[in-house]
Amino acid sequence: LAKTTQPISMDSYEGQEVNITCSHNNIATNDYITWYQQFPSQGPRFIIQGYKTKVTNEVASLFIPADRKSSTLSLPRVSLSDTAVYYCLVGDRNTPLVFGKGTRLSVIA
């Protein structure tokens, strides 16, 4: 299973765009990149998933370079309610989810 590395924490002001980068140098051909969000005392919530290039949904964008050794989750115009832990996961769709420690994002008014 590919190991991921992401910043332990990040701070941002409301209204700013936040980019969280995840490194996964040993990503395998069949691996997808998935991001989850978790609020305190709640279960993680799926945000976005991608294999290559760019994926966008109503919540976020995911940028994946051609070598797929890293990925960047982009959250446009964050608000206080986006304060949470964000997890980057890499793995085959048929294998269990492997979570790291995630990135604790704090949004400041």
Place this chain on the structure above:
Amino acid sequence: DAGVTQSPTHLIKTRGQHVTLRCSPISGHKSVSWYQQVLGQGPQFIFQYYEKEERGRGNFPDRFSARQFPNYSSELNVNALLLGDSALYLCASSLHPSYEQYFGPGTRLTVT
């Protein structure tokens, strides 16, 4: 539609006791997975069931067991509780193991 539900919400047990945690998946979902999350860490995979068969098991001792019922609900059992078993236990369901997983709110277990 209701999301994944788990019961109980909170639980306090004493070392050496046994505990059963329950999970009801989203209607139509046939796969259930269990995760343990200790404070400050990401969730760690314990079990995955699909169509009532165990599909995967994480690196947890035999004190941990689970099963899935014909209605696709699931139970996680932990025997001989240790202080280190104190954690948030999360259940996730999906249509199939390779599909997006939806997590429940978890059961907070405290072992004293």
